[in-house]
Amino acid sequence: MAEENKSSLDPLAALCKRRGFIYHSSEIYGGMPGFWDYGPLGCELKQNVKQAWWQFTVRGREDVAGLDATIIMHPKIWKASGHLDTFADPMTMCKQCKKLMRADQIDDIRAELGKKAAAVNPAYALSCPHCGGEMTEPKPFNLMFKTVVGPIDDPSNVAYLRPETAQAIFAQFTNVLSTSRQQVPFGIAQMGKSFRNEVTPRNYTFRSREFEQMELEFFIRPDEAVEILHGHVVTLADNPDLNGPVQDDWGWEVWHKYWVEQRKKFLNAVGLPTEHFVEYWQKPDELAHYARACVDIEYDFPFGRQELEGIAARSDFDLTQHQKHSGESQMVFDDPLKQAAKKLDDAARKAFIEKVQADWVSRGKDPIAAEKFCLNLFDGKYVPHVIEPSAGVDRLMLALLCEAYEEQKLTDEKGKEDIRTVLHFHPKVAPVKVAVFPLVKKDEACFNMAREIFDKLRKKVNCFWDASGQIGRRYRRQDEAGTPWCITVDPESPKDGKFTVRDRDSMQQERMTYEEFLVKMYAALEF
Ligand code: GAP
Numbered sequence: 077m078a079e080e081n082k083s084s085l086d087p088l089a090a091l092c093k094r095r096g097f098i099y100h101s102s103e104i105y106g107g108m109p110g111f112w113d114y115g116p117l118g119c120e121l122k123q124n125v126k127q128a129w130w131q132f133t134v135r136g137r138e139d140v141a142g143l144d145a146t147i148i149m150h151p152k153i154w155k156a157s158g159h160l161d162t163f164a165d166p167m168t169m170c171k172q173c174k175k176l177m178r179a180d181q182i183d184d185i186r187a188e189l190g191k192k193a194a195a196v197n198p199a200y201a202l203s204c205p206h207c208g209g210e211m212t213e214p215k216p217f218n219l220m221f222k223t224v225v226g227p228i229d230d231p232s233n234v235a236y237l238r239p240e241t242a243q244a245i246f247a248q249f250t251n252v253l254s255t256s257r258q259q260v261p262f263g264i265a266q267m268g269k270s271f272r273n274e275v276t277p278r279n280y281t282f283r284s285r286e287f288e289q290m291e292l293e294f295f296i297r298p299d300e301a302v303e304i305l306h307g308h309v310v311t312l313a314d315n316p317d318l319n320g321p322v323q324d325d326w327g328w329e330v331w332h333k334y335w336v337e338q339r340k341k342f343l344n345a346v347g348l349p350t351e352h353f354v355e356y357w358q359k360p361d362e363l364a365h366y367a368r369a370c371v372d373i374e375y376d377f378p379f380g381r382q383e384l385e386g387i388a389a390r391s392d393f394d395l396t397q398h399q400k401h402s403g404e405s406q407m408v409f410d411d412p413l414k415q416a417a418k419k420l421d422d423a424a425r426k427a428f429i430e431k432v433q434a435d436w437v438s439r440g441k442d443p444i445a446a447e448k449f450c451l452n453l454f455d456g457k458y459v460p461h462v463i464e465p466s467a468g469v470d471r472l473m474l475a476l477l478c479e480a481y482e483e484q485k486l487t488d489e490k491g492k493e494d495i496r497t498v499l500h501f502h503p504k505v506a507p508v509k510v511a512v513f514p515l516v517k518k519d520e521a522c523f524n525m526a527r528e529i530f531d532k533l534r535k536k537v538n539c540f541w542d543a544s545g546q547i548g549r550r551y552r553r554q555d556e557a558g559t560p561w562c563i564t565v566d567p568e569s570p571k572d573g574k575f576t577v578r579d580r581d582s583m584q585q586e587r588m589t590y591e592e593f594l595v596k597m598y599a600a601l602e603f
Contacts, residue, residue: 085280085378088481091497095556097121097477097507098281110277110285112470117557120507120538122288125346125473126267128504129290131603132342133265139322140263140292141256145244147269148235154220156401157243157394159236164216167275168202172209178275179214185276188379219272221285237271242464245293246394249406260408260460261322261331263294267469279379281470288469294335295460297410298392299327300432301453305416328368328461332389335465336371339387343373345603346472347502348479352376353384366393375475384475385467392459399459407457414456425454476505480558499558500581503600508559509537510597513550515566517543526565529575529590537597555580561597 092098096115100107114122134140154160166179177185179202186193186205194208202211221237224230238244245252245264252264267290277283302309302325309327310316316323316330318337326334336355344350356372363370370388374381395406420428429450436446452458480499487493503509510533514526523543533539540559542550547564554562562578569575574587577596588596 085478087483088378088477089280091481091499091556092118092477108285110274110283112281112284117507118473121473121476121501121505122469124505124507125469125476126288126290128346128603129267129342129467129469130265132338132345133263133290133292136603137263139258139261140265140294141252141258143245143248143252143264143266144268145241145248145266147238147271148223148225149238149244149247151235152401153243153247153398154236154239156397157246158397159220159239159243160218163220163239164218165275166214167217168211168214170204170207170209170211173204173207175204175206176275177205177211179211181276181278182211188278217273217275219274221271221273238269239272240270240466241266241268241289241291242293242466243394245291246398246406249293249295249395249398250404253408260410261294261296261324263292265290265292267291279377279382281474282377282379282382284470287471289466290469291464291466292335293394294331294463294465296326296328296331296463297413298449298453298458298461300428300450301410301413301458302327304420304428304453305413328389328391328463331463332369332371332387335463336373336387339373339385339465339467343384343472345502346505347476347500348375352479354381356383364388364390366391375478377475377478384471385465387463387465390462390464392461394462395459406459407452408460410456410458412456413453413458417454417456420454425450476501496552496555498555498580501558501560503560503597504603506558506560507538508540508554508557509561509601511540511542511550511554511559511562513547513562513564514543515547515564519567521570522565522567525570525575526563529563529565532590537601551578551583560600561593563593 095117097118099113099115101111101113102108134142167176168179169176182202182205189205193205194203197203197208200210203209204211220239222234223237224233225235226233245266249264252258268288269286270289271286274283274285277285299309306325308325310323310325311327311329312333316326318334322334340350343353353373353375356374358370358372368389368391370386372383372386375384399406429447432450433443433446437443449458477499480501482498482500484496484498485493486496512526512530512533514523516522530539530541540554542553551562558580560580564576564578566576574589576585576587577593578585
């Protein structure tokens with residue numbers, strides 16, 4: 077983004093509206109806060125982001141299987157996951173202007189309002205950033221949207237729109253395991269809509285009430301099982317190679333860091349350079365009680381550094397909760413583990429149990445449960461632990477738009493200045509890959525050749541046809557859409573079989589044949 081526009085989303089939002097990337101939902105009725113629609117270019121960008129994630133996370137690997145579950149699920153799922161009891165934000169209302177706000181966002185709202193903010197009133201524990209009035213005591217507000225299933229509007233029929241895609245993965249864990257020929261360590265991935273009744277949706281699409289997530293639950297052995305299998309557990313202190321193939325003796329810490337690195341690779345591959353995001357490692361007091369580590373990948377949005385996605389090491393919390401609430405075992409049987417455990421004699425087993433008990437006690441856990449856990453391990457049984465890389469489609473799209481947006485000052489040979497607005501999308505995510513123009517519409521051979529190229533190319537990638545207006549204007553329209561290449565067919569083209577390819581970023585033009593262009597295009601689109 078150009079320096080002078082770094083603090084504001086306004087120019088980008090104006091372009092997104094003008095060019096059909098993002099509209100307010102239900103705009104003709106005044107819109108709905110926190111709901112956004114993607115127009116013709118926006119929905120192509122979205123498809124490309126999701127396809128890239130699916131290719132990188134599922135199809136490009138042998139150890140991840142996909143899932144596409146329903147949005148409305150059995151309400152007990154949300155009891156087991158903790159969402160029903162604890163998925164809440166602290167809500168407060170101004171007694172004077174009646175505005176609702178998240179108590180933990182009052183300082184941010186005051187900063188956003190800048191000079192327009194009301195002065196802090198020291199007489200109140202919380203004073204309204206809009207009018208200075210007194211705010212009510214913050215109360216937890218559950219973020220799940222409620223609905224009723226079936227024709228009878230009764231509390232017993234209440235269900236919820238899912239607030240995350242992850243829980244369906246846990247709920248279907250045993251089905252996927254028994255039908256996918258996968259074995260721990262392996263992952264289950266899902267993309268799809270999630271809904272959160274955010275108190276204050278803010279910053280354009282950044283915090284929406286309806287959005288999409290791309291989540292992976294990667295199931296791993298507990299470290300104690302790795303210890304039995306290999307006699308050791310690789311930790312980060314061992315300096316493992318995280319760029320090479322995954323290893324059977326990695327402990328949870330290494331798997332977690334491995335997925336942080338994978339996510340960074342993905343972000344690079346879709347056009348976010350490493351220098352523009354940071355890893356924020358949550359401090360022990362910020363972690364959920366079951367989590368062993370959590371990294372937020374934060375991006376420098378124009379409105380500040382904010383979470384783009386997260387990678388959490390969630391222990392065996394989720395599957396254990398579902399096991400408890402559903403009464404269905406979520407344990408796996410790991411034959412190599414059983415075979416390795418058979419080789420331990422009684423003394424070795426006893427020493428192992430004591431070591432695990434000491435470790436569990438040091439982490440405030442029950443020694444009797446530790447013994448039971450070890451006995452199950454000797455039988456080759458355990459509830460898998462999980463590493464969860466969880467990303468938001470819309471949030472990543474917003475980061476890609478911010479990253480791509482530039483207002484370039486250009487000066488022509490005569491010294492005339494001009495502004496070119498361009499979206500420097502990576503070709504993999506660019507909504508339109510190629511635009512095809514006949515230079516002279518009335519030249520039949522030129523027109524027909526351009527049309528033939530367009531028809532052939534659009535069977536492969538998303539293309540745009542534009543036969544009218546000055547060629548310079550046609551280029552500029554594609555720059556604003558982020559189209560990496562424009563092909564111009566001129567009256568010479570039918571004679572020499574070549575056309576001009578104009579590169580969006582360098583604005584350089586090169587003549588080439590159709591086959592030469594295909595090679596260039598495919599090289600840029602490959603993962
Ligand atoms: N299963 C874990 C989970 O849902 P989260 O941090 O609440 O974790 C993961 O959400 C990601 O989903 C976030 O990093 C963000 O990219 C996206 N996300 C969450 N809430 C969002 C919202 N209200 N609007 C847009 N994206 C959101």
